[in-house]
Amino acid sequence: xxxxxxxxxxxxxxxxxxxxxxxxxxxxxxxxxxxxxxxxxxxxxxxxxxxxxxxxxxxxxxxxxxxxxxxxxxxxxxxxxxxxxxxxxxxxxxxxxxxxxxxxxxxxxxxxxxxxxxxxxxxxxxxxxxxxxxxxxxxxxxxxxxxxxxxxxxxxxxxxxxxxxxxxxxxxxxxxxxxxxxxxxxxxxxxxxxxxxxxxxxxxxxxxxxxxxxxxxxxxxxxxxxxxxxxxxxxxxxxxxxxxxxxxxxxxxxxxxxxxxxxxxxxxxxxxxxxxxxxxxxxxxxxxxxxxxxxxxxxxxxxxxxxxxxxx
Ligand SMILES: [Cu+2]
Numbered sequence: 001x002x003x004x005x006x007x008x009x010x011x012x013x014x015x016x017x018x019x020x021x022x023x024x025x026x027x028x029x030x031x032x033x034x035x036x037x038x039x040x041x042x043x044x045x046x047x048x049x050x051x052x053x054x055x056x057x058x059x060x061x062x063x064x065x066x067x068x069x070x071x072x073x074x075x076x077x078x079x080x081x082x083x084x085x086x087x088x089x090x091x092x093x094x095x096x097x098x099x100x101x102x103x104x105x106x107x108x109x110x111x112x113x114x115x116x117x118x119x120x121x122x123x124x125x126x127x128x129x130x131x132x133x134x135x136x137x138x139x140x141x142x143x144x145x146x147x148x149x150x151x152x153x154x155x156x157x158x159x160x161x162x163x164x165x166x167x168x169x170x171x172x173x174x175x176x177x178x179x180x181x182x183x184x185x186x187x188x189x190x191x192x193x194x195x196x197x198x199x200x201x202x203x204x205x206x207x208x209x210x211x212x213x214x215x216x217x218x219x220x221x222x223x224x225x226x227x228x229x230x231x232x233x234x235x236x237x238x239x240x241x242x243x244x245x246x247x248x249x250x251x252x253x254x255x256x257x258x259x260x261x262x263x264x265x266x267x268x269x270x271x272x273x274x275x276x277x278x279x280x281x282x283x284x285x286x287x288x289x290x291x292x293x294x295x296x297x298x299x300x301x302x303x304x305x306x307x308x309x310x311x312x
Contacts, residue, residue, distance in 0.1 A: 042211040042233040042258070045121040049213040052114055059106070122214070126195035126228035133186060134197045136166050137205035137218045137241065140248035143167065144186050148178025148272030153197075158223075166201060177279045178272035184254040189264035190234050198224040208242035209256055211235075217243060231258040 006014070041050055078087075132153050134145035145167045147153045154169050154176020161168035169176050188194045198207055200218040207227060208215045216227045241252035259267070 039210050040233070041213060042231055042235060042237065043213065044230040044232055046211075046213040046232075048117045048121050052110075052117060056110065123226050124228075125226070127193045130193040130195035130228055131188065132195045132197060133188070134167055134199070135186070135207065135218075136199045136201060137207075137252075138166070138201040139203065139246050140241075140252040142184050142186075142239065142252075142254040144182045144184070144254070145169070146180050146182065146187070146268070146271070148180060148275055149268055150175065150178055154179050158221075161201070171282065178276050180268075180271035180275040185257065186239060186254060187257045187259060187264065187267055188231060189261045190231050190258050191261065193228055193230045195225075196227040196229075198227055203245050204243050205245050205252070206242040207239065209237050209239050211237045212256075215242060234258050234260060 038050065038053065041047060131151065132147060134153055134156070136143040136145070143166050145153065152175045154173040156168040157170060158168055160170065167181075169179070196207065198216060198218045199222075200220045202220060204220070205218045206215060207218060211233075212229050212231070214227065214229060216224060218224060235258055237256040237258065239254040239256045241249060243249075245252065
């Protein structure tokens with residue numbers, strides 16, 4: 001029997017290996033590069049977020065290693081020894097004051113630093129020449145409304161939001177003539193600011209593009225208008241909902257395609273043309289005289305006449 005007993009060291013090594021094997025799939029992600037670090041940043045200003053991230057990463061890494069090393073060293077140094085009486089420490093006020101002040105100062109510094117990034121980079125008003133894109137999240141996907149060649153989105157009213165009009169657009173707003181819609185694909189040009197109007201039709205979702213270093217919740221009943229970015233690299237990214245929003249959440253994503261300005265212009269021209277034809281068709285259908293009402297028959301039940309209101 002004793003033949004199969006493992007040494008304590010080997011036993012612990014096996015336990016650690018098993019734990020690592022269980023945890024490692026969590027790091028698995030559909031990415032071909034940089035598995036051990038953040039994906040490449042692809043927007044102007046993203047490096048501010050990265051700097052903060054890298055600083056916190058190394059700060060916590062160094063503190064972790066240093067405290068664990070001291071901990072292990074003390075465990076060995078002050079272990080039980082024959083003939084050495086136990087020493088009961090009642091603390092050291094000076095030391096405690098310092099190890100409270102230093103971390104507090106670091107945390108306050110991080111708050112100031114991160115708030116500056118938040119307000120200067122992420123909450124700054126979108127530039128006037130931004131392309132506005134209306135992004136409506138729902139369980140489980142993204143409706144996208146893009147401005148056409150005129151560069152202007154048609155007006156919308158929250159009250160008009162309905163099953164067949166999820167953007168709540170005003171049907172006869174001329175600015176909406178060339179607006180085109182897409183399902184789950186956002187196409188933007190590189191090097192131009194893009195202003196996202198973020199909405200939700202049902203529950204809380206989140207706009208999250210890792211390469212853009214951007215995260216913002218979409219909240220039902222509210223239009224979030226401070227999300228904007230300027231992509232610096234052409235590429236196909238993924239916009240993934242990052243709020244657990246229901247059973248289909250795992251698959252709630254959209255394509256975020258950053259293309260060259262020429263390609264974008266060509267794309268918009270084509271889409272706008274088709275959208276304008278659609279717009280005219282809808283308008284014509286609305287303007288057409290209503291079909292003649294069928295004559296009332298004996299079976300037709302007419303609603304009771306409304307009581308006349310006395311004129312004053
Ligand atoms: Cu979700």
